[in-house]
Amino acid sequence: MRVLGLISGTSHDGIDAAVVDFALQGGVLHGHVLAVGTTPYDPALRARIRAALPPGATTLAEVCALDTLIGQAFAEAAASAPPVDAVCSHGQTVYHWVEGTRALGTLQIGQPAWIAERLGVPVVADVRIRDITAGGQGAPLVSYLDTLLLAGLPGRPAALNLGGIANVTLPGELAWDTGPANALIDAAVLRTGAHPAGFDVDGALGARGRVDEGLLTELLAEPYYRLPPPKTTGKELFHDGYLEPFLGIEPADLIATLTALTARTVADAVRAAGVDTLVVSGGGAANPTLVGMLGFELPGVRLVPSDELGAPRDAKEAIAFALIGWQTLHGLPATLPSCTGASGARVLGTITPGAGPLQLPPRADAPQALRLTVAEGAA
Template identity: 50%
Template structure:
């Protein structure tokens, strides 16, 4: 089955689209990447998306309009990806949409809202569309996040132990230390992690806190909107960590909550860092970027090191930031830090391939979360399906998926 996966994360910088071919036999699911691309949001759409974020107050007319704009842009990207990477023939589209609110109260996820009307995608491609993938897990008592745990648990279970690390990677524990757990770490707007141990050991999955969202907000403010991120980590590398501000940032109660837990830009708002800096001596721009980079590294390390890991496999936009990767490797030492590229999945495309996987599972009426990963008592089939241009005929429910292997990319 060929599935198009579409994901826009909390950074809101654009739409990641990946096309994959899946085959399931005897509990082993294989994923062969067919191609992926990033489609930046049209400038007006991105500005209107950012305008919906807390603490802003918006009316329903704007929510309705942005839902359509995101759906139309997603439809164009899906149609182009089908033509470009699938030879014009695919079976299904799985669209995450753009999260604009994730309602968490007293540590429990109550609801979540993603915009991007799937009818536009179905109309443009003629394919059925899986969407709204988080709500059912929340209704079943889960956090609705991190759904990356589904891919991570199946994928790392099938992967061999630590590969040879790339240049500059921190070295892990020496053989014989007994550390067998590995973690997948996604560095999007929010950082989320999945800890995978030996077969049969429960999976732990949770959002650790901010990865890029505070950095991106600061970069936009510092540059007057010219830059949406700290390109190549240059600003952070030019600065010095302000320990007084870092201490205030680390006082955030979220970091002390036990997993499973989830968070978003409802907590880490665009003015979050500025509010925490109030009353301190002025913080230079470069020092602010260095401090926010260190915040991500410290909170990730504090969350992951107690698990006794042998390896952390990083992915997401944050792996393109050398300042952030260096800070993570320093804080996670002696754990080996690699990227998902070392394991066959491009770091920037991994979450789009995740969406393709979730679409495949939903189509075959298989649960979209692994037990224990999000906190739901019983894993559920996720999402809703919008019919394409033909009759909607679901296959018989498939057998369980026990592990997943990533095959070499298809040649073009």
Template identity: 50%
Template sequence: MRIIGMLSGTSHDAADAVVADLWWTAPGEVALHSRGMVSVPFPEGLRADLADRLPPAHTNLAEMCQLDTGLGQFFGSVAARARDELGDGRAEWVVSHGQTVYHWVRDGQALGTLQLGAAAWIAEAAGLPVVSDLRTADIARGGQGAPLVALLDALLLPDDSWGALNLGGIANLTVRRPSARAGASARADPFEVTGPAGPAAGVTAYDLGPACALIDESARWASEGVQRMDVDGVRAARGRVDRALLERLLADPYYRLPPPKSTGKEHFHAAYLREQLAAGMCPAPDDLVATVTELTARLVADACHAHGLAELAVSGGGVRNPQLMARIGALADGVRVRDSEVLAVAPQEKEACLFALLGFLSVHGVPANVPSATGARAPAVLGSLTPGSAPLILPAPVTEPLRRLRIERTPPSEQQLRR
């Protein structure tokens, strides 16, 4: 099955679309071959409209309707481009994460989530059925709706000495948790995964806190709006860490919450950063960038040590920030830090491949959340389905849960693609 996996992250700078071939190789085993990725920058007007409506800004239903439509039309154009450039003009499904505009968490419990980018516009542009709204089913079962990447990470990580880190707007971490480490009080996980090292009793995955979200905001402030991000980590490398401000940032109550937990830009946004500086702390511009970069590195390093990790595979936009990666490596002393190529997945393609996999499982009726990671009461089939230009025809349901994933470098045959 050829699937276009697509997302726009919390940095909302571009939409990424991977064209992936997926097929069943045996009961409970899926193979994935990536045909490549296209990344299309947001149109400037659409990006500005989105930025103006994100929390803590106030908006109205008319503006949200216009934004939902504009995002859907943009995502549809990206899906059609990916289909033509990488899929030889054909694909069977589009899986769209959409653009997160709000993740509703109260007292540590996720109550709802909202991703915009109307699926019908994507289906119209690409002529393909669409899987969308991938987080709500997990939340409806008591989960956080995140991190959904726990499924892919759990299947890729060789053993419990490894961790998988994603540095997007928010940093999230996945570790495999053997039963010996889980302890008697841990939740029994009905979704067991099998990786190269054998069965795991569960997976721990959660949002650590901000990554590029606050780094981008500090770079925008430091450059008076000229820069959207700290390109190549230059400002952070030039600045000095303000230790008093760093300790104030580390005092945020979110960091002391136990997993499962999730967060987003509705918490860590520009106004949040201004509030921290309102307490009389006003570092030099580059010092602010260095300080929030150090914050993310500290969060990652502390988590690596807490989980006893020896290896860390990193993906996401933060991989392109050499100063952030250097500080993680320095603070996570004793942990070997590399990008996710070490697990056979390109760091910029990983999340789009994840959504292709989630969509593949959804249309086959296979649960794709990991309850031990999200906190859900039970596994759930994720997503809502929107027909394309033809009647919606689903493959025969698969009753065997996914337990093994193979990353294939060689494209499949036509016969394999029909599985």
């Protein structure tokens, strides 16, 4: 079964896509990654999304409009992918309601009916809320893929995704958001106008700046870091308003310090877990300054790009949602209660039918491992 995974993450810069051809053989799910790519949001749409996110205010009329516009953007991205049997669309998170260590609700928008109408295939969407209703965090959902993908690796491996928010998975044990990855770095670049791209290209700004140890100590006092996992966070906490008291600092120094904040908070979590191999993915994995700081903080830990396990670093989350779609369509849970904190594993999402009657495949046995390969020219 060919499944297209779609997601726009907490950086809300565009739509990541991955087409994966799945086949279950003897307890091992084999996924052949046929295509990956990113479709940037139209600048005007991205600006509207940013304006609607915390700490900004919005209206139900704007939420309705964004639900449609993002759904249409996702449908356009899906239409440019190779033909598939089904789609799993994460949509765009606009609010993740957390109080203390308890997730109370979550909202992803981007109406999936636009995708189903455009492609004529079933679309799995709204995948986080079922885990929350069972007492979980609704995140990090990539922990299911991480656990299957890292199955059989020697020692004490873990997976790290450096998106807007950084999350760590200890396979089959625990998963949680450690804190910001690119969220505050990008916010600092945007607020200071340090680079027209809106992010620290190749980590050059962070490399040029000087880490302000006093500011780093102040940032590390954030209470979130002392909460026990499983826990989740997002732009509701780590938004550009979070930086308001620090905007008088020289931009490169601020960006260097925020990069060090990400490295330190990730390293603290990894050290506490006794990890010896860290499989790294996400946009932050392309920031050599951040990766270098991580290496400095974790001298005894081997850093491995997720590409070496068949998951291109910029597409791993899209692959994860393709996997969730495959699981849901086969009637299988795609969560691990130990990782999300839920009372039990749950089949995720809702299904929007494509053209004609909805026909689901027979229920399959749950895979025990995942092996990914990448088609030539796909990544």
